[in-house]
Amino acid sequence: MSAKIDLENVSCDFGSFRAVDNANVSIEPGEFFSFLGPSGCGKTTILRMISGFIDPTEGAIKIGGKDMRGQRPNQRPTALIFQNLALFPLMPVWENISFGLEVRGVDKATRRKKAEELLELVDLKGAADKMVSQLSGGQKQRVAIARALAVEPSVMLLDEPLSALDLKLRQHMRAELRAIQKRTGVTFIYITHDQGEALAMSDRIGVMSQGRIQQIANPRDIYNAPINGFVAGFVGENNIFEGKSGAVAAGMAGFDTAYGTLRARINDDAKGSALRLYVRPEHTLLSAAKAEENSIPVTVSEVSFEGAFISILCHSDDGKLIVAELRNDGSATVPDIGTKLHASFDAARAALLPDANVRG
Amino acid sequence: MNDLIRRYGVTITALMCLLVAFWLVMLVVVPNITLFEQSFRPYLPVVDVGGPKDFYSLRNYAKVFDGSIERSFFGIPYMIPVHVMTFGLTIWYSIVVTVACFALAYPLAFFMAKIANPKSLPTLLLLLFIPLWVSEVLRAFAWWIILAFKGPLNALLLAIGAIDEPVRWIVGYDGVVIGLTYAYVLFMLFPIYNAISSLDTNQIEAADDLGAPWWKIHLRVVLPYAKPGIASGCVMVFMLSAGSLLVPSILGSTTSQWFTQTIDQWFKDALDWNTASAYAFILLLLCTVFVSIALKVFNVKLSDIAK
Numbered sequence: 001m002s003a004k005i006d007l008e009n010v011s012c013d014f015g016s017f018r019a020v021d022n023a024n025v026s027i028e029p030g031e032f033f034s035f036l037g038p039s040g041c042g043k044t045t046i047l048r049m050i051s052g053f054i055d056p057t058e059g060a061i062k063i064g065g066k067d068m069r070g071q072r073p074n075q076r077p078t079a080l081i082f083q084n085l086a087l088f089p090l091m092p093v094w095e096n097i098s099f100g101l102e103v104r105g106v107d108k109a110t111r112r113k114k115a116e117e118l119l120e121l122v123d124l125k126g127a128a129d130k131m132v133s134q135l136s137g138g139q140k141q142r143v144a145i146a147r148a149l150a151v152e153p154s155v156m157l158l159d160e161p162l163s164a165l166d167l168k169l170r171q172h173m174r175a176e177l178r179a180i181q182k183r184t185g186v187t188f189i190y191i192t193h194d195q196g197e198a199l200a201m202s203d204r205i206g207v208m209s210q211g212r213i214q215q216i217a218n219p220r221d222i223y224n225a226p227i228n229g230f231v232a233g234f235v236g237e238n239n240i241f242e243g244k245s246g247a248v249a250a251g252m253a254g255f256d257t258a259y260g261t262l263r264a265r266i267n268d269d270a271k272g273s274a275l276r277l278y279v280r281p282e283h284t285l286l287s288a289a290k291a292e293e294n295s296i297p298v299t300v301s302e303v304s305f306e307g308a309f310i311s312i313l314c315h316s317d318d319g320k321l322i323v324a325e326l327r328n329d330g331s332a333t334v335p336d337i338g339t340k341l342h343a344s345f346d347a348a349r350a351a352l353l354p355d356a357n358v359r360g
Numbered sequence: 361m362n363d364l365i366r367r368y369g370v371t372i373t374a375l376m377c378l379l380v381a382f383w384l385v386m387l388v389v390v391p392n393i394t395l396f397e398q399s400f401r402p403y404l405p406v407v408d409v410g411g412p413k414d415f416y417s418l419r420n421y422a423k424v425f426d427g428s429i430e431r432s433f434f435g436i437p438y439m440i441p442v443h444v445m446t447f448g449l450t451i452w453y454s455i456v457v458t459v460a461c462f463a464l465a466y467p468l469a470f471f472m473a474k475i476a477n478p479k480s481l482p483t484l485l486l487l488l489f490i491p492l493w494v495s496e497v498l499r500a501f502a503w504w505i506i507l508a509f510k511g512p513l514n515a516l517l518l519a520i521g522a523i524d525e526p527v528r529w530i531v532g533y534d535g536v537v538i539g540l541t542y543a544y545v546l547f548m549l550f551p552i553y554n555a556i557s558s559l560d561t562n563q564i565e566a567a568d569d570l571g572a573p574w575w576k577i578h579l580r581v582v583l584p585y586a587k588p589g590i591a592s593g594c595v596m597v598f599m600l601s602a603g604s605l606l607v608p609s610i611l612g613s614t615t616s617q618w619f620t621q622t623i624d625q626w627f628k629d630a631l632d633w634n635t636a637s638a639y640a641f642i643l644l645l646l647c648t649v650f651v652s653i654a655l656k657v658f659n660v661k662l663s664d665i666a667k
Contacts, residue, residue, distance in 0.1 A: 052569075053569075073565070073569045074568050074571040074573070080565075080566070083562075086565070086566040087566075088563060088580075089585075090585060091580075099570055100570035100571055151571060
């Protein structure tokens with residue numbers, strides 16, 4: 001039912017503009033894989049190449065080991081869910097869902113039965129005879145999913161389908177999508193610019209920038225061990241320090257900055273290139289006493305209450321902004337504005353990373 | 361109204377309303393009412409007008425049933441009043457023109473709305489519009505020349521070997537149908553173009569992605585969506601064709617007679633304005649009824665067309 005998808009050295013040019021540059025991914029059967037990146041990074045182009053609306057300029061896309069070049073969208077075992085869903089407004093819900101079966105010549109009674117089954121699968125029982133315009137945003141979403149599932153695709157392609165929903169519904173639909181994927185076992189390829197969505201739903205994420213896949217890893221590794229500055233910056237917040245890396249020992253390196261020599265993790269292949277130090281706000285600690293290492297004297301300039309956490313904006317003596325986050329669990333004391341403190345971080349939580357991987 | 365007064369003052373508003381009212385009443389309502397009133401009165405010598413012979417009746421309307429001729433339908437002979445037959449043929453060939461216009465306009469409209477490069481669209485529209493800058497009379501005569509027995513069309517077809525001997529194009533209603541189709545195809549094109557261009561391209565792609573062949577995409581997605589546009593195009597082309605006098609007069613053959621030509625003959629040859637008016641109202645009324653029935657059959661609301 002589900003199939004493996006391989007992108008082998010896939011590039012796509014629009015005129016002189018290279019939208020996708022040498023993408024290599026192997027997506028396992030039954031996997032929930034997300035392409036994450038800012039708009040214009042090439043993720044939608046990848047999706048349209050997999051679904052068959054455009055052919056790659058170079059390289060091959062294989063579904064279940066079979067090269068898909070020249071296969072029309074209606075010949076591929078994929079089903080695409082459009083960003084705006086593209087439900088047919090003049091058909092009732094059940095005809096929308098069974099459209100794929102209708103064009104395959106399935107008789108009406110079977111189609112109707114299948115549509116009812118799928119409506120049950122997406123928790124929308126009894127909506128078969130409604131018109132699309134009578135449904136809410138979340139319900140339309142479910143109909144779109146059911147319509148795509150009806151043709152029993154090996155691969156479901158989702159192009160930011162949740163972006164039009166409000167926050168609560170979006171969070172609910174995340175869990176729902178994940179559950180439907182687990183129930184059906186179909187390979188899901190999900191396109192999003194929302195890091196929260198990608199982190200919460202995916203088995204693996206491919207982070208993209210300027211047509212290049214920067215990193216492919218599971219959500220934890222993407223967040224905890226980003227491969228470069230772009231990934232670190234796109235997925236989460238950072239305090240970033242400029243400087244020069246020094247001696248490397250056991251995966252750690254010294255980093256000469258305006259605030260003395262800081263220590264952080266370093267990847268073997270990152271040595272020598274222009275690096276910056278990245279540390280997450282939630283790993284940045286504030287204390288009255290100077291810490292043993294990686295300690296920078298700061299003054300609290302603003303306290304921003306965010307609900308689940310409290311964001312403390314500090315400035316170093318030379319005016320650099322350093323942000324620390326405290327969990328709002330009642331244990332932390334919130335410093336007053338103007339307090340002089342020391343910001344510090346564990347060397348194992350900080351990383352020296354190169355900038356994004358872009359074409360030279 | 362209040363908005364108009366606030367914006368332009370009472371004087372200009374009143375002037376605008378008066379002009380519109382004058383146009384509506386004097387140029388539309390009064391002439392129609394005059395003809396309508398005349399259509400119920402007999403055609404009399406001037407001395408008898410207003411006299412005892414001048415009374416209202418439906419006699420003028422009943423004249424369409426005068427003068428039966430013999431026709432045969434699949435070998436079965438039957439008698440039919442000649443004007444009724446003319447009317448029937450007018451309706452029938454107007455339908456043919458409407459269908460022909462649709463067959464030409466739909467693919468072109470789809471191409472313009474969804475396939476053509478938006479950059480080349482203004483050029484395309486200009487090419488379609490330029491012929492409209494020439495008067496309808498000249499365009500009809502142009503077709504008369506093109507379709508002539510020794511005209512350019514036959515010459516071209518002979519030259520490329522498509523036909524062995526020249527074809528007589530202006531025979532029966534052929535010339536009329538060709539001329540009317542040409543004259544009114546744009547009235548079909550633009551409503552359909554408008555309808556299709558507002559269709560979300562994703563819907564076509566979604567149908568494609570779900571496995572639909574191209575004809576199924578048109579049948580189930582594009583055509584139903586464009587239905588109001590198609591309906592308004594059809595209504596316009598049908599009404600214009602049935603009411604056209606010029607094209608049937610120029611491109612008609614010896615065996616073709618359009619109902620408007622009959623009306624014209626009552627006006628100008630018989631100088632019987634009363635009967636002519638009656639015939640004109642028959643055409644108006646029956647065409648309206650026909651269109652209403654057609655809209656009902658194809659399940660289109662008048663409010664959809666107005667969009």
